[in-house]
Amino acid sequence: MQIFRFSYTSIPCLPHSVLAAGFFDGFHQGHRALLTEAKKQAERLGLPWGVLTFDPDPWAVFRPGEPLEHIQSLEDRERTAEALGANLFCILDFTRAFASLSPDGFHQVLKDMHVDYLVTGFDFRYGARNAGSVQSLTKAGFAHSVVQAVTDLDGKISSTRIEEAVRGGNVEAAAAMLGQDYSVPGLIVHGFGRGGKLLGFPTANLQPDPGYLLPARGVYAGFVQTDSGIHEAMISVGVNPTFTGTGQTVEAFLFDFDSDLYGQRVRFYFSRRLRPEKRFDGPEALKSQLVKDEAQSRQVLDGHDPDPDGVYATAESRQGSLPGPGA
Ligand SMILES: Cc1cc2nc3c(=O)[nH]c(=O)nc-3n(C[C@H](O)[C@H](O)[C@H](O)COP(=O)(O)O)c2cc1C
Numbered sequence: 001m002q003i004f005r006f007s008y009t010s011i012p013c014l015p016h017s018v019l020a021a022g023f024f025d026g027f028h029q030g031h032r033a034l035l036t037e038a039k040k041q042a043e044r045l046g047l048p049w050g051v052l053t054f055d056p057d058p059w060a061v062f063r064p065g066e067p068l069e070h071i072q073s074l075e076d077r078e079r080t081a082e083a084l085g086a087n088l089f090c091i092l093d094f095t096r097a098f099a100s101l102s103p104d105g106f107h108q109v110l111k112d113m114h115v116d117y118l119v120t121g122f123d124f125r126y127g128a129r130n131a132g133s134v135q136s137l138t139k140a141g142f143a144h145s146v147v148q149a150v151t152d153l154d155g156k157i158s159s160t161r162i163e164e165a166v167r168g169g170n171v172e173a174a175a176a177m178l179g180q181d182y183s184v185p186g187l188i189v190h191g192f193g194r195g196g197k198l199l200g201f202p203t204a205n206l207q208p209d210p211g212y213l214l215p216a217r218g219v220y221a222g223f224v225q226t227d228s229g230i231h232e233a234m235i236s237v238g239v240n241p242t243f244t245g246t247g248q249t250v251e252a253f254l255f256d257f258d259s260d261l262y263g264q265r266v267r268f269y270f271s272r273r274l275r276p277e278k279r280f281d282g283p284e285a286l287k288s289q290l291v292k293d294e295a296q297s298r299q300v301l302d303g304h305d306p307d308p309d310g311v312y313a314t315a316e317s318r319q320g321s322l323p324g325p326g327a
Pocket residue numbers: 191192193194195196201202203205219220234235236239240241242243249251252253276277278279280286290293
């Protein structure tokens with residue numbers, strides 16, 4: 001996949017293409033329908049296909065200073081588009097000047113980018129005061145297709161709904177909309193050293209990469225992808241109320257694993273919520289609960305693939321422990 005990043009004022013020489021346009025945080029089932037349509041049109045026209053996205057998030061430009069959390073970083077979005085087969089990934093710098101272009105100004109940008117065919121969702125808007133819509137693309141005679149709403153029982157699948165599900169700890173609902181389990185990358189750092197000595201459950205503490213949304217406090221069954229492969233795990237997001245003086249931690253006990261992970265970049269997958277975090281009378285009571293959490297996690301994770309398209313969990317990292325992409 002070729003990646004291009006540019007401003008609308010200095011567009012590089014791009015190949016003629018079919019592009020799907022949007023922010024695409026999460027590349028959820030609605031977004032994936034756009035990619036399927038882009039691929040279909042590209043095959044018909046004999047062109048490469050890809051994604052037209054924006055960076056930074058328009059919210060960061062219009063509401064600077066407001067904290068923003070995302071399902072994916074730009075790098076994750078790139079990896080997902082590539083795993084889903086895109087040939088091109090075009091990132092337009094999102095600025096106030098770009099956002100204030102008229103619909104015709106935006107059409108000209110598309111022409112200068114050699115976009116021969118555009119794919120959008122039914123509610124795609126563009127240009128100053130969101131004046132551009134699928135109707136204005138038609139009116140301008142721009143070759144395009146419109147993908148109708150991809151819905152589930154609760155309505156249109158959207159990045160906003162996935163964020164709400166993750167924030168509420170409903171990681172299974174998030175996974176159904178995403179097409180893979182919600183995951184957060186980061187660095188393994190030192191914890192308080194209690195897990196192994198006091199509890200017999202040593203944990204790897206995650207310092208999440210900035211900007212990622214974290215699931216609600218609680219205990220989850222999931223996976224940890226490390227340099228040595230993807231491992232079943234149970235994960236805690238919380239303040240460890242059984243002990244005092246602990247800030248919020250995101251930590252995992254990896255099953256059947258005893259290597260040093262300090263300083264390693266990893267990814268935590270949140271597959272299933274098991275229970276809320278609780279204050280126990282002491283380490284022994286917490287330890288008994290952890291034994292039950294492990295048994296329950298092993299049961300729910302058995303045969304479960306957190307990343308069926310192999311977006312982050314590459315074939316090499318799977319080491320035969322999970323079915324391969326597309327299996
Ligand atoms: C799966 C799992 C569930 C946990 N559940 C709780 C809990 O309900 N209450 C709690 O106080 N701590 C809970 N913990 C956190 C432990 O208190 C924590 O692992 C321990 O304090 C070790 O911390 P350390 O790695 O910083 O030394 C849980 C940890 C894991 C891995």
